[in-house]
Amino acid sequence: MSYKREEFLDKLRSGLNRLPADELENVLSYYNEIFLDAGEDREEETAENLGSIEDIIRQIYAENGIEPDGRPTYMVEELKQQQDNMQTPPQPPIYRGYTVKDQQPVNTSRLILLIVLFPLWLPLLIVSFVLTIVFFVVGFVIEIALIAGGVSLIVSGIIELFRIPPIGVISIGAGLMLCAVFGLSFRAVFKGSWKLFAAAINKLVNIAHNTFVGGEPVV
Amino acid sequence: MGFPISSGLLDAMVLSVVNRNDTYGYEITQLLRQAVDVSESTLYPVLRRLQKNGMLETYDREYMGRNRRYYRITDLGSSTLSNYRIEWKDHKAKVDSILKEEQAV
Numbered sequence: 001m002s003y004k005r006e007e008f009l010d011k012l013r014s015g016l017n018r019l020p021a022d023e024l025e026n027v028l029s030y031y032n033e034i035f036l037d038a039g040e041d042r043e044e045e046t047a048e049n050l051g052s053i054e055d056i057i058r059q060i061y062a063e064n065g066i067e068p069d070g071r072p073t074y075m076v077e078e079l080k081q082q083q084d085n086m087q088t089p090p091q092p093p094i095y096r097g098y099t100v101k102d103q104q105p106v107n108t109s110r111l112i113l114l115i116v117l118f119p120l121w122l123p124l125l126i127v128s129f130v131l132t133i134v135f136f137v138v139g140f141v142i143e144i145a146l147i148a149g150g151v152s153l154i155v156s157g158i159i160e161l162f163r164i165p166p167i168g169v170i171s172i173g174a175g176l177m178l179c180a181v182f183g184l185s186f187r188a189v190f191k192g193s194w195k196l197f198a199a200a201i202n203k204l205v206n207i208a209h210n211t212f213v214g215g216e217p218v219v
Numbered sequence: 220m221g222f223p224i225s226s227g228l229l230d231a232m233v234l235s236v237v238n239r240n241d242t243y244g245y246e247i248t249q250l251l252r253q254a255v256d257v258s259e260s261t262l263y264p265v266l267r268r269l270q271k272n273g274m275l276e277t278y279d280r281e282y283m284g285r286n287r288r289y290y291r292i293t294d295l296g297s298s299t300l301s302n303y304r305i306e307w308k309d310h311k312a313k314v315d316s317i318l319k320e321e322q323a324v
Contacts, residue, residue: 026267027263029286029288030244030259030263030266030288031259031263033243033244033245033285033286033287033288034244034245034248034259036285037243037244037245037246037287038245049258049259050258050259050260051258051260055260056260056263059260059264060263060264063264063267063268
């Protein structure tokens with residue numbers, strides 16, 4: 001299979017659509033230059049020398065810490081690594097092969113461990129999932145109770161104001177306090193449960209990623 | 220070629236080529252091809268990594284109505300290259316000491 005320059009670049013562009021724009025631009029101009037420097041009459045040959053576009057795409061995604069399915073992996077870790085790089089002199093690069101397969105082997109021992117421990121982690125998983133949902137529901141119920149109680153106290157306080165004014169004032173005051181608590185806690189409760197939920201999912205995905213794709217390149 | 224080339228060695232060779240004089244992607248590959256079997260596709264991540272690690276910098280120069288990206292070695296790149304050269308000499312000597320033909324004792 002061989003592609004001419006335009007065709008090659010088009011395929012590269014659509015295959016690398018999840019790459020950050022500046023990085024994509026860099027890749028495309030590099031390959032465009034290679035074609036032009038090799039000579040317009042040699043486009044077929046050049047494309048052949050460059051090898052499979054799929055391999056190129058896979059490798060560039062790997063180098064940028066993006067999985068082929070588009071999920072950026074370990075952006076936080078990458079950021080940390082960048083900072084580390086700035087602080088410490090660069091280490092000699094890790095020796096590794098050039099195919100993506102070599103870089104990301106399936107971690108067999110961990111996989112087996114996961115399967116063997118299946119009866120242990122599955123219940124744990126379910127329990128943590130249920131707990132997260134319970135937190136969410138309880139938070140929701142408490143918030144509803146707060147706002148409902150607050151509003152009804154204010155309303156009944158206003159009615160009471162005309163019969164026994166001191167009790168009416170106390171009632172309105174208590175109602176306002178409940179509403180205030182609602183207002184203050186509303187975001188925290190929902191954000192908190194959502195964060196908990198997201199963290200749990202993230203953790204799971206990370207474990208799966210480490211097991212099936214492999215976290216570090218093999219030395 | 221029978222011996223696979225490692226990432227570190229490739230980095231060293233690219234640094235060495237750019238160290239001679241500023242050059243561009245296609246020319247780097249052509250020079251490396253005299254010694255090892257690499258393609259421009261293999262070289263792209265290497266060049267990008269060396270750039271990100273601050274060992275190479277780039278600048279664009281016009282060539283026949285289009286841009287050509289030139290690579291220039293940085294101070295960090297030069298000192299890394301010196302280290303690579305020392306390491307390679309050491310490595311080569313060790314491999315040679317094992318690979319040499321037996322001598323009658």
